[in-house]
Amino acid sequence: MNRAFLFIPLIxxxxxxxxxWIGLGQEDKTALPSPLIGKPFPTFILNTVESGESTNHLPQEAVLVNVWATWCPTCKAEHAFLNELAKDGVKIVGINYKDDDFKARQWLQAYGNPYLFNIADPDGKLGLELGVYGAPETFLVDSKGIIRAKHIGDLNPAVWAKLQPEFEAMQ
Known part of the structure; x- marks a missing residue:
């Protein structure tokens, strides 16, 4: 009888x-939910990369807010697609995340500038408020400044195909 008790911990x-094992298969491993969905875009008072002027608001229209940096290889890969979106009339605001303004201006001259304006975030404070994991990340923000969606990683045609209906519904 005493030997039976030895198997209880094993069982x-x-x-x-x-x-x-069952629980591991239940979660969506690609989703990183953002607590900011449905909340206002954080206010910011930062200098823009291009002009150095201080600004604290997004345009009062639906925009993509793209977090990028010159040190980010994935950002370079997505940049051509962002230029295409801008040519198609999609409004994009950039956040130059933990980067040097001079390098950012050189980057935009070399690869094109799809952004309405770029917010310089050298210390990553705005990125911290947004819950940024790293660059690139993209937020869909409606005309009232409410964050409607977040995508972590590069924005490409396959990802845009999923985000575009939501973006167009915000127009």
């Missing part, structure tokens, strides 16, 4: 392992 361990 418990196996049962917990099965429950953990």
């Amino acid at each position: 418990g361990f196996i049962a917990m392992g099965i429950l953990f």
Whole structure:
């Protein structure tokens, strides 16, 4: 009878392992939900990369807010697509994240500037308020300044195909 009690921890361990295994398959591993969805875009008082002028508001129209940096290889990969979107009339605001303004201006001259304006965020304070994990990240912000969606990673035709209906509904 005493030997039967020796198997109780083993049986418990196996049962917990099965429950953990089942639980691991239940979550969407590609989703990183943002607590800011449905909330106002944070106010900011930062200099713009291009002109150095101080600004604290987004345009009162639906915009993409793209977090980018010159040190980010994925940002370079997505930049051509952002230029295409801008040519198609999509309004894009940039946040130059933890970067040097001089390098950012050189980058925009070399690769084109799809942005209405770029917010310089050298210390990453605005990025912190937005819950930025790294660059690139893109937010869909409606005309009232409410964040409607967030995408982590490069914006490309496949991702835009999923985001575009939501963006157009905000117009």
